[in-house]
Amino acid sequence: MPSAEAQKGSPLTLVLMVASAAIGGTLQYGYNLAIMNAPTIFIQTFVNETFLERWDIQLEDYQVTLVWTIIVSIFSLGGLIGALIAGPMTIRFGRKKCLLLNNIFLMAGALLAVTSRAAKSFEMIIISRVLVGINAGISMNVQPMYFGESAPKHLRGAISLSSAVFTAFGVVLGQVVGLREILGSEPCWQYLLASNAIPGFIQLVTLPWFPESPRYLLIDRGDKEACIKALRRLRGCDVQNCELDEILQEQAETRGMRPSRPWELFADRSVRWQLITVMIISSAMQLCGNDSIYFYASYVFKEAGVAADKIQYITVGTGTCEFTACIMCNLLIERLGRRLMLMGGFILMTIWAVVFTISLWFESSVSWMSYLSMACIFTYILSFGMGPAGVTGVLPTEIFNQTARPAAYMIAGSMMWINLFITGMLFPFLVRELSEFCFVPFAAVCLLSALYVGLFLPETKGKSLSAITSEFHRLNFKGQEEKCGSQAQYRLAEVRLSTDL
Template sequence: MISLHLNGPGHLNEHKQNSDVSCNGENRINPKLLSLFSLDFNLWNYQHIRKDNMTTKEKKGHSYTLVLMVTSAAIGGTLQYGYNLAIMNAPTIFIQNFVNETFQERWGIQLGVYEVTLIWTFIVSIFSLGGLTGALIAGPMSVRLGRKKTLLLNNVFLLSSSLLALLSRTAKSFEMIIISRFLVGINAGISMNVQPMYFGESAPKHLRGAVSLSSAVFTSFGLVLGQVVSLRELLGSEPYWQYLLASNAIPGFIQLLTLPWFPESPRYLLFDCKDKEACLSALKRLRGCEVRREELDELLQEQNEIKSDRAKQPWDLLTDRSVRWQLISVAVLSSAMQLCGNDSIYFYASYVFQEAGISAGQIQYVTIGTGMCEFTACILCNLLIERLGRKLMLMGGYVLMTGWAVVFTVALSLENIVTWMPYLSMTCIFTYILSFGMGPAGVSVILPTEIFNQTARPAACMTAGFLMWLNLFIIGMIFPFLVSGLGQYCFVPFGTVCLVTATYIHMVLPETKGKTLPMITKEFYKLNYRGHRKMDLEASKAQYKLGEILHSTAL
């Protein structure tokens, strides 16, 4: 016999007879399972919710606070990733000359093309190593300091980087540029991990995908903004390249001035800080109205599930069978984001545009079109994600990228035979980037926030960020060798990665649109415990069924 006592307003004490569930051959329920679903609503003081919520249609509030919070966090967050990728293209020749001049003044050495290129490659690649470092420290920082404070403190790395870049020319030190790029990489690595977590934990369920995907929108916007600021008419000329490298401080200052006015993540306040009143206050501000009972019920259920759990580390996830396929999915999608070659295609764009007959002076303007493609695609993805779902947009994006990689390979192979083939190659660049932006660019980032619970989420985001930055560094180092070694077939490996990833998504990844964490966990349970005894599977189904009964009764 199971006795359910749901003491929240509008709920009667209900006694269900003859509801025994057989677990491991005994007619009993594990105490931990029972406590999972015995929700004490009195702790939440439901007097905060209007009494007529159960009889009248809830009044929807304005989420202006949520929109402004997203803008503030993203301007100093993922926007920096795209911006700092873009601003390094224009001053390439100027910084290379600066390195050569520095060697001549210090040691009287005239560097050759190979040596200058090697140093320049290191200046560019150190950004990825900084991002890798930032991804590793983002998890512990977000647990100890909270999501908002971590983003604010992250600006220390950004402002230090800007100062070093600004003074590097005066100090005649290219080493300061290297340190600057490493520090701004740390800043990008932290924000790319913590910001989607902050958004996913602050947004209501029906807007969770769109709000989390705004991280990708601001990343692509930062890319376009960096390309525009890098024009020769602005800061992309020889006298101003040091100001271009330091210009990333402006978004950081905007965030420092605005983000403190917005609340911390409600889930962090409830689960990590155990502060129910602060959580409720944050929810009210972010929703712009009284908090819906359904949302509180969902939070309470998740809180009871992780009541005795501590924050997990990445190595804890490796040994936890209950999240095995969630971790594999995050690893596959985070790696595919870089191994698909989308970021590398930006470096290849100049060559293709040149082959298409565009003059060297006009290439910088045409290149802005590549950034605009991704920006436009991310906006469309943001508008469609809650309608089409995560799985369809992810799989569709990689399928399209596979097709365009094949067309691109054919176009490159025939460009010396057919006169209009270079223009087809140029078209493939835009369509490849559009396909990437329509799904993989944003959905891959928000996935860890949707399939892991509060205790595992920071470790999952840390793992995803580590793999993303590691693969970005690897692909950046080997891409020149792929071009020289494979020639017109250089995009065959990228197309293969896209095809394998699309197949994995179709076969393994469940849809998460509009689902609560317990629902998503139930989907993964079949994979994580496949091959176990039938009795254990039946017991688990009974446990989930009991949970659904209790949750529906609580509503």
């Protein structure tokens, strides 16, 4: 248990809480994306040898590719399962305890991965990837919720965006650990797949020392004293009345309401455009093709003309680009706002995808085009990190109230994982069939996403939930502004009266 001195808190407490939650949370998503690139050939050989030893069958190249694609993409199906169970888990156990329990899936997956080679079972790798995917699916939903509910309003975007920073850091870490000189060699690939247990263990040791989400404690549990204690520890000073009043107002607005179920959000007109927004942006985050570069980096850089023995070092650069861009986005998001960074990121990705296609088209006739192709990949990833990578995870926290938020994250997470599975399965075949035009579909997705953000997404920077909700009401109840306004005023009067009482 924390000491009395620790309970007083300090500003450092919030920073350490973010690091502890993220190192075993969204870092795992980026890490488990990246570590699958290095052992590609070794695991494919292992699969082929297993079929030959068991059934005396020599697999064709396309069959090996298919099994490998299943191993890689099954991670997304695990993530979908995790996204679907994350909502009920956060309601029952709370945000912090949910993250701690989530490590059960991780440790079980790591155990299967490290013993798969000795057991001569590629099926154990598939099951391991499902379990690790469940872990990532839960953490990708719960961690931004935990951060958004724990951060002060003026830092809400930056703190929530740290989820994306740690995801990018996980990518870089996975790429570095996957180098041949470390664990990316033939004798060590099973240890590489199981190395994700180390960040999980760090979280298990450190996270219990930090407080639960203040909003969860007050709104879901009705424990005002515990909420105030958590706020004091996270802020390092006396709790400001305005911050506590905002939480109390949200509690009053949701009093007597049970947490929403996902299907109920689809029938609720008052959150129609909020739901459309998170579904479109979460889908675009994967359909833009950025994460496919990490899944199949060797395919992409081979198409760009990079020598095979240099690819592993180039891929580390891609992760470093996204990590750098996410840090820049973290510093700028409270200055530039969510809408501008999200729209700008998609527009830049569209431009670089077009330039990349042109460079691939002329690569055979112009010698320096291969360098332009590589530059386009890096700028594409930089643009992704500056906008969609970070802002997407912030939106559900800012545009849904406490009762709808878990269900909203379930829907957003489901869309993200379904589309990651689709792109993961199709991308190698897109590269094979479309060749230099493989990024044209991604360019179309980015352009359409930028248009949607520019036309329909209101700015949420520094605004209270009630102010953001009123802006969405103009879309949800278009043509009924006057009626909606009178209802909102009546509801606000009820909230003020109940708060005074």
